Amino acid sequence: MMLEGKTALVTGGTGGIGSAICERFENEGAQVIAADLTDNGGAGTFRPFDVTNEAQIIETFDDLSNSWGKLDILVNAAGIEIEETIENTTLEQWNKIFAINVTGMFLTSKYALPLLRKSDAASVINFGSYDGYIADPGLAAYCATKGAVHALTKAMACDHGPEGIRVNAICPGYVDTPMLQSFFEGDGSGGGGGNIESLQQAVRDVHPMRTYGTPTDIANLVNWLASDEARYASGQLWVIDGGLSAQVQQMKL
């Protein structure tokens, strides 16, 4: 067991990828809080957690200070997607996605720091995306938030590395989650209202590995970054996408 004796909090912990992370952490011996808006009855101890609610974040880490006394692993996985070009994105939508994907990561990390310092090997794992490097159509605000996450990750790694806190970002490609399904059904993707079943073979064929990812694939890497095996890994953006972004666009010739 790679995480025995460790304590972990996962924001977005009942979402597609977050659930898989909580399950893996528990299987590896960690105590896990699945911090999210709604309970899904999955792995980890559910705790209501809204990353835009500063008072609730403070209260959560106050409680953890009393119960655990330290935090070894923080996974910032809460995030939303808006499937629009900038022209069709309202200011309200723009502010909302930044509030969750970027400001939420800032607030959660900020108030977790005192507890992370009490760990002898703390690891923070942020959720970036390959969309922080290259664009998917009709996802402008989402792409921008993920670019911000990448920069924030490096900044946090620089600032808090001397305190023994590692900070990395995971940049998934296409992973089979409700968010991906929503992307395929959105107008912005140009998928013509198709669903993942109708598109799945085409999607797979574009990947060098001829498959898209599963939440388990992502949880495997999160687990490694959370563990002490990754003790020299910090400040990096870990793309995990089946080789998708290693290629130029795959034209049909």
Added chain:
Amino acid sequence: MVLEGKKALVTGGRQGIGRAIAESFVREGASVIVCGRGGRPSDFPDALSWHQCDVADPNQTAQMIAAIGTHDIVVNNAGIQIEKTVADTTDDDWDLLMGANARGVFNVCRAAIPNLNPGASIINIGSISGNVADPGMALYNASKAFVHGLTRSIAVDHGPDIRCNAICPGWIETGMLEAGFDLAKDPDLARNDALARHAARRFGQPQDIANMAVWLASDASSFATGQCFTVDGGLTAASPLNPGLF
């Protein structure tokens, strides 16, 4: 005319991108020497000097630079492409491709650097394929990554007197591109698919690359060094997976 009084060497300028760069430099007032492995092309403009030289050969390259003397601009454009995976690549393929694309750039830079005037600009032609892989082009992709790395090293080691940058073209319309489409099952469909993947909705022209080369050669870019500038109509800004095209 932004290159007035400057003397430039363009390698591999018989046709395509190199030729467009050489002609643009002349229009901007530079005196230009073009080199290639063969003799002077019959249709070559009088304004362009021709020097027969295989840049893969260090002796030939050194002799050419000695003949040129001091100069201000070097464009390492000479390069070849071999469409093979690693498993299919022969030793001869390696010598041929790495000789031109990697060793050739090194040979020219090593010979030219002591002969460059202060404020000189070296422009290497890299490729988007040095950043992301084109299938079945293993050595070509790797050779362009070498060019990108060498570009940064030269900029770091030989500043402030010499600037060095790379241009990374995407799909540029040359005879090679059309030949590729002709091999497709449905050439029109293939061409339209490829166009749809470019934010610019067109392929590049050699002139698009030449325009960037003029800027990098000119004093207008005097703070730009050590960088690889992509000019690809937006191709690599987008994900390789575009459900709208399925």
